[in-house]
Structures are given as structure tokens and as C-alpha cells.
Amino acid sequence: xxxxxxxxxxxxxxxxxxxxxxxxxxxxxxxxxxxxxxxxxxxxxxxxxxxxxxxxxxxxxxxxxxxxxxxxxxxxxxxxxxxxxxxxxxxxxxxxxxxxxxxxxxxxxxxxxxxxxxxxxxxxxxxxxxxxxxxxxxxxxxxxxxxxxxxxxxxxxxxxxxxxxxxxxxxxxxxxxxxxxxxxxxxxxxxxxxxxxxxxxxxxxxxxxxxxxxx
Amino acid sequence: xxxxxxxxxxxxxxxxxxxxxxxxxxxxxxxxxxxxxxxxxxxxxxxxxxxxxxxxxxxxxxxxxxxxxxxxxxxxxxxxxxxxxxxxxxxxxxxxxxxxxxxxxxxxxxxxxxxxxxxxxxxxxxxxxxxxxxxxxxxxxxxxxxxxxxxxxxxxxxxxxxxxxxxxxxxxxxx
Numbered sequence: 077x078x079x080x081x082x083x084x085x086x087x088x089x090x091x092x093x094x095x096x097x098x099x100x101x102x103x104x105x106x107x108x109x110x111x112x113x114x115x116x117x118x119x120x121x122x123x124x125x126x127x128x129x130x131x132x133x134x135x136x137x138x139x140x141x142x143x144x145x146x147x148x149x150x151x152x153x154x155x156x157x158x159x160x161x162x163x164x165x166x167x168x169x170x171x172x173x174x175x176x177x178x179x180x181x182x183x184x185x186x187x188x189x190x191x192x193x194x195x196x197x198x199x200x201x202x203x204x205x206x207x208x209x210x211x212x213x214x215x216x217x218x219x220x221x222x223x224x225x226x227x228x229x230x231x232x233x234x235x236x237x238x239x240x241x242x243x244x245x246x247x248x249x250x251x252x253x254x255x256x257x258x259x260x261x262x263x264x265x266x267x268x269x270x271x272x273x274x275x276x277x278x279x280x281x282x283x284x285x286x287x288x289x290x291x
Numbered sequence: 292x293x294x295x296x297x298x299x300x301x302x303x304x305x306x307x308x309x310x311x312x313x314x315x316x317x318x319x320x321x322x323x324x325x326x327x328x329x330x331x332x333x334x335x336x337x338x339x340x341x342x343x344x345x346x347x348x349x350x351x352x353x354x355x356x357x358x359x360x361x362x363x364x365x366x367x368x369x370x371x372x373x374x375x376x377x378x379x380x381x382x383x384x385x386x387x388x389x390x391x392x393x394x395x396x397x398x399x400x401x402x403x404x405x406x407x408x409x410x411x412x413x414x415x416x417x418x419x420x421x422x423x424x425x426x427x428x429x430x431x432x433x434x435x436x437x438x439x440x441x442x443x444x445x446x447x448x449x450x451x452x453x454x455x456x457x458x459x460x461x462x463x464x465x466x
Contacts, residue, residue: 117459119459126386127384127385127386130386134450135452135455137452138450138451138452138453138455138456139452139455139456139459140456143456143460143465144456144459215459215462215463243463245458245459245462247455249385250385250389251385251410251411251413251414252410252413253410253413253414253416253417254410254413255410255413268462269458271458274417287454287455287458288454289448290454290455291389291450
């Protein structure tokens with residue numbers, strides 16, 4: 077009886093905490109303190125391979141380097157091409173971090189939960205703060221596909237625990253004109269900014285913000 | 292008319308036999324020649340045609356309908372070939388589309404309808420509606436070449452990183 081009460085209490089606490097963390101996210105109560113104009117922000121970039129990598133690298137290539145520095149490029153296991161292409165934009169302090177894939181190409185959906193959790197366990201170290209810092213920095217940029225859902229889940233675990241987390245910015249691919257990608261659909265309520273590049277997509281999700289062509 | 296050159300790319304990931312056959316067909320080649328495109332460079336990828344020799348990375352040359360044709364399968368980067376061309380005919384991969392348009396080349400794209408969940412067809416259609424390129428189906432390639440009026444195409448805007456920087460500035464509280 078007492079054990080049941082403890083379990084029930086824990087479940088209630090968890091739900092309350094999760095609900096509170098998500099409420100804060102939606103209310104955007106967690107405002108970032110205005111930085112001084114000379115301070116720099118650390119950016120981490122998920123490279124999703126192929127066209128995703130091309131677009132992500134293009135986005136960060138246009139950033140003012142005195143304000144934003146790339147702390148980490150994160151890529152899925154086995155995607156050596158993304159690493160090669162990122163190296164030209166990497167500074168000496170830029171980390172290249174490999175994380176396990178959430179889903180391989182053509183992997184049946186029924187086995188995705190297992191690989192998703194394996195990927196989660198392999199990625200969670202990225203949100204654990206050391207000396208108040210994480211490899212993800214102040215901003216995490218994502219543009220799909222699947223494996224970045226794992227990154228977002230890890231950031232939410234950190235928010236649940238109360239660790240410092242990056243602001244998450246998701247930019248839907250230029251190739252998406254009339255329908256959102258699966259990772260876009262999944263992540264839109266959970267990222268801090270959900271940006272689409274075509275006006276037709278702005279009405280597809282109440283979280284979407286249309287900002288024109290960014291690439 | 293000074294001789295001009297066209298570049299056909301079918302993409303590296305999926306074969307696109309229908310596009311290769313359509314562009315190498317007599318009516319499309321004649322349309323190219325009549326428009327002054329007397330050179331045709333072809334990146335054929337995994338696509339193999341029965342009446343062509345097995346193409347390897349060494350280019351293979353032929354002449355048909357007054358067009359000098361050169362074929363090869365893959366290169367690490369197509370940007371040099373795109374720069375050399377006056378007209379690019381391409382599959383509808385969005386990366387290639389942006390690369391070609393940023394280099395200011397006239398572009399005819401042909402979506403590969405054999406691919407499942409082909410959202411890239413959407414980009415082709417949307418950019419066609421904005422007159423940045425011509426999008427057509429495989430059977431219409433010859434006509435698209437014949438009807439091509441490069442002066443009616445609207446240049447694609449150059450890359451401008453300032454809007455994305457503004458989004459991050461808003462998010463980080465700089466503005």
C-alpha cells in the first residue's frame with residue numbers, strides 16, 4: 077500500500093514537473109537575458125547528411141562570426157561526408173560529435189523504438205553540463221532528418237532536470253514547399269523556433285514561422 | 292550564333308533512364324541544335340541505356356543530330372560543369388536546383404515521377420510558378436527546349452544570411 081502511494085506520488089510529481097516545464101516553454105517565460113553587444117554565442121549544428129547538411133552549413137556560413145561561433149557539429153554515425161564538408165567551417169575549438177542513428181534508411185518502423193532509445197542513451201551525455209557548459213552551447217540548430225529528434229528529446233530531459241539548455245531552432249528544408257517533413261511535424265511543438273521557408277507551410281502548423289528563403 | 296553548350300545531369304542517387312533517353316532522343320537533340328546548343332555534356336550516374344556503351348568515369352564521346360555529346364557517370368562536384376554550361380537540364384533535386392540557379396544558368400528541371408514520396412516535385416513546380424526555372428515532364432523535354440526563352444526567366448536571389456542571423460539575434464535577445 078505504502079509502495080503504491082510512493083509510486084503514485086512519483087508519477088504525479090513527474091507529470092506535474094513535465095507539464096510545468098512544457099508550460100514555461102510555450103509561454104516563453106524563460107527569456108534569455110539580453111547579452112551585451114560584445115558577447116558571443118556558442119552554436120551547435122546538427123548535420124543530417126546530404127541536402128540537410130548542405131542547407132545547415134549554408135545557414136551558419138552567413139552568421140556574423142564575432143557574435144556566433146560554432147561550438148560543435150553533430151552528425152549521425154557513419155556520415156563521414158558531412159564531417160568532411162563541415163571541416164572547412166570548423167574553428168580550432170569546434171568539436172565534431174558523432175551520435176548513434178535513431179533510424180537507418182529503410183529500417184522498418186517496428187524496430188525504431190529500440191534504436192531510438194539506444195540513440196538516446198548514446199546522446200544524453202551532450203546535455204550534461206560540465207562547469208556550467210555543454211557541447212550544445214547557447215543555440216542548437218536542426219533541420220532534420222530523424223536523428224535530430226533524439227537531440228531534441230535529450231534537451232527536454234535536461235529541461236526536466238533543470239540543467240541549462242540551448243535554445244532550439246529548427247529550419248524546415250527549402251525542399252519542403254507544401255508539406256512538413258516527419259521530423260518537422262514531430263518537433264514543431266518542442267523547439268523554441270520552428271521556421272519554414274515557403275508561405276504555404278505557415279498554415280500547416282500553428283508553431284510555424286515563415287521567414288522567406290534562408291538558404 | 293556562337294556555339295553554346297548544355298549540361299544534362301540525372302543525379303547520383305537514383306537512375307533516371309527516362310530523362311536520359313528523352314534528352315538523347317532525336318527531337319530533343321534537334322531542338323538543342325536549333326537553339327544553338329551544339330555541345331551536350333551528360334552526367335548519367337547509374338543510368339545505363341542499351342544503345343550506349345557502358346559508361347565509366349572516363350568520358351565517352353559521340354555525335355548525333357549535329358550535337359557533340361560527351362557522357363560520364365560521376366564527379367565529386369558538378370559546379371565546374373554547371374559553370375561551363377549555358378543551359379542545364381536536370382533532375383529536380385533541390386540542392387542541384389539551388390546550385391544551378393545561384394550560378395545564374397538557365398534551367399529546365401524534370402521531376403523523376405518514379406520516385407516515391409517525391410516532394411522535390413513541389414520545389415520544381417513552385418519555382419516554375421515564380422519563373423526561376425522551367426519544370427516539365429519527361430515527354431515534354433524536347434518542347435521545353437524548343438520553347439525556351441531565357442530572357443523570360445527571373446534571376447534567383449543571391450544568398451543573404453541576414454534573415455537567419457536576425458532570427459538568432461531575436462532568440463538570443465540581441466534585438
